[in-house]
Amino acid sequence: MSGVLYGVGLGPGDPELMTLKAARLIGAADVVAYPALAGADSFARSIAAAHLKDGALELRLDVPMRVERGPAQAAYDAGAAEIAGVLETGQDVVFLCEGDPLFYGSFMYVQARLVDRFQVEVVPGVNSISASVAAMGSTLVARNEVLTVIPGPLDAEEMRARIAAADAVAIMKVGRHLGKIRAVLDGMGLAANATYVERATLAAEVVLPLAHAPDEAPYFSMILVTKGRDPWI
Amino acid sequence: MSGVLYGVGLGPGDPELMTLKAARLIGAADVVAYPALAGADSFARSIAAAHLKDGALELRLDVPMRVERGPAQAAYDAGAAEIAGVLETGQDVVFLCEGDPLFYGSFMYVQARLVDRFQVEVVPGVNSISASVAAMGSTLVARNEVLTVIPGPLDAEEMRARIAAADAVAIMKVGRHLGKIRAVLDGMGLAANATYVERATLAAEVVLPLAHAPDEAPYFSMILVTKGRDPWI
Incomplete structure (x- = not known):
């Protein structure tokens, strides 16, 4: 049995505007993943920080910000491959998304690469x-x-x-x-x-x-x- | 000092999609208010039910559903007057709103009647x-x-x-x-x-x-x- 990929909305930034479901999933996650602008801290991780389990494995996707789209897509390819490697072992992965995962978000790039092979569940957040x-x-x-x-x-x-x-x-x-x-x-x-x-x-x-x-x-x-x-x- | 009116978004229906802030405010509230269609259960109250404090005072606004707008507005007049009576004693009131309070919601009718006299804080929800x-x-x-x-x-x-x-x-x-x-x-x-x-x-x-x-x-x-x-x- 493969693991489940959860795309979890964290809300707009105040950590208290996370949903109860997001807090529960993050608190129970042995593996989390999140996007970050190359070289910078991850805004998504900062919202979720207080709920992360001690010792959780963190997969960071460094996404280059350029008008040209190829480099970012290559980063999603690499990140999705890493996430797939975890899901194949049967472990779930909680992907941390600023705001709402599918509202002008980048989670769709991860989801699109994995949805044919794995179960993906989206948890909406305050947009x-x-x-x-x-x-x-x-x-x-x-x-x-x-x-x-x-x-x-x-x-x-x-x-x-x-x-x-x-x-x-x-x-x-x-x-x-x-x-x-x-x-x-x-x-x-x-x-x-x-x-x-x-x-x-x-x-x-x-x-x-x-x-x-x-x-x-x-x-x-x-x-x-x-x-x-x-x-x- | 008057109390504060909180317009609290409860999200779309799954109680776990309430925010942490909504759950905290509801759990601490001595007075909650909510709309209901005349004669029916309140959807907003049903989402919040598990968090309501024992013995909390509940102000129910029965809102008639008609094309004609006068009767609903009279109901908001009456509800706002009741809420104002509580706020004047210095107690806060948590108004329960399905979804997001200000996204095609009815909280604006309550807010409009009270915002000139009382502090109103809106807590957004998953829309x-x-x-x-x-x-x-x-x-x-x-x-x-x-x-x-x-x-x-x-x-x-x-x-x-x-x-x-x-x-x-x-x-x-x-x-x-x-x-x-x-x-x-x-x-x-x-x-x-x-x-x-x-x-x-x-x-x-x-x-x-x-x-x-x-x-x-x-x-x-x-x-x-x-x-x-x-x-x-």
């Missing part, structure tokens, strides 16, 4: 939109409103069209795209409806009206845009 | 999209893809336009709109790309290709649609 909206402290979307989630790298023209068609918008992965996003929202007269959220739920969390946002945003930042307001609230 | 995607077991959206979230009651014409513009779609609150949604997806040639998920993470969970979905869907069901697939996975 970054839920975390950012809680930090903002007011509703993004309700009732019959349409929400569109837009990655920051989208070009300005397409971004404008997507925002125009939605009742509410979450723009993810803001980072170096902040200037472009500001210009799009200004041009649409929506800047006053936009909230900037950086590192939601972490100690360094920042929540500001977009007009007061800093000039430089980290990768883990989001802009939330609402349009109308429900007349009943 | 129904993350839960349904985990049940489906494959990625809905990744990298620079645009996700659009569409409530089932939207009319067919608008639904078609929103689906056409997105890379991936989550259609919430399917219920009695299943026939219309099927027709829209069939007409767009996307039926084969659609997965039907009912009661994600509960014992009664159902996951099927849309073609094999039942003729009647409950309110807590979702249709997930993907278009292209990342060539790298």
Whole structure:
């Protein structure tokens, strides 16, 4: 009997926003795996740290961050092979995922390489939109409103069209795209409806009206845009 | 000093998908409040049941389900007044919310009535999209893809336009709109790309290709649609 691969969502960063199921699986795991940007600490591991079992085997996947996709895929090949080696011995592997494993996450690259040969179970986590909206402290979307989630790298023209068609918008992965996003929202007269959220739920969390946002945003930042307001609230 | 109102997300239904923070706050609460459909059990309370403190005061908000909005708003008025009475004595109130409090949730009606007078803290939960995607077991959206979230009651014409513009779609609150949604997806040639998920993470969970979905869907069901697939996975 082969082991089971668990893709476990850890939530947005505050370790207390991990689910009970994630904490249980991590606490019982003899083998965990996690991604890390080459040379840096693993954010996923840092969220899970307090629950790791003493002496657990840790498989670290160093993923290079480049526009070119080949090197990262080679890293997933190598990581998946290492995980497969453990699963074949009958041991389970808990793969630690920031946020929610399958919501703009990289777990799919690991899963895709192993799902034909092994049982894979995904444990959902609190995603970054839920975390950012809680930090903002007011509703993004309700009732019959349409929400569109837009990655920051989208070009300005397409971004404008997507925002125009939605009742509410979450723009993810803001980072170096902040200037472009500001210009799009200004041009649409929506800047006053936009909230900037950086590192939601972490100690360094920042929540500001977009007009007061800093000039430089980290990768883990989001802009939330609402349009109308429900007349009943 | 007034008490604090906590809007606590409980996740999609499996009690183990509650966060550690939710479990801690519920376990320590002398007063909890929750919504219920008039005459029925409260789904929110059922998720939280194992963590409720013995002897905790329970404030139940009976919310009538009607198209007409006045009666529900009157129920929120009454519930908010009752909660305010407790907060004024200095006691905290933990408001139990299915899923994520501010993601298509009703907590906003309670919050809106109290936020000017009391401190309100929102604890995000695993939302129904993350839960349904985990049940489906494959990625809905990744990298620079645009996700659009569409409530089932939207009319067919608008639904078609929103689906056409997105890379991936989550259609919430399917219920009695299943026939219309099927027709829209069939007409767009996307039926084969659609997965039907009912009661994600509960014992009664159902996951099927849309073609094999039942003729009647409950309110807590979702249709997930993907278009292209990342060539790298």
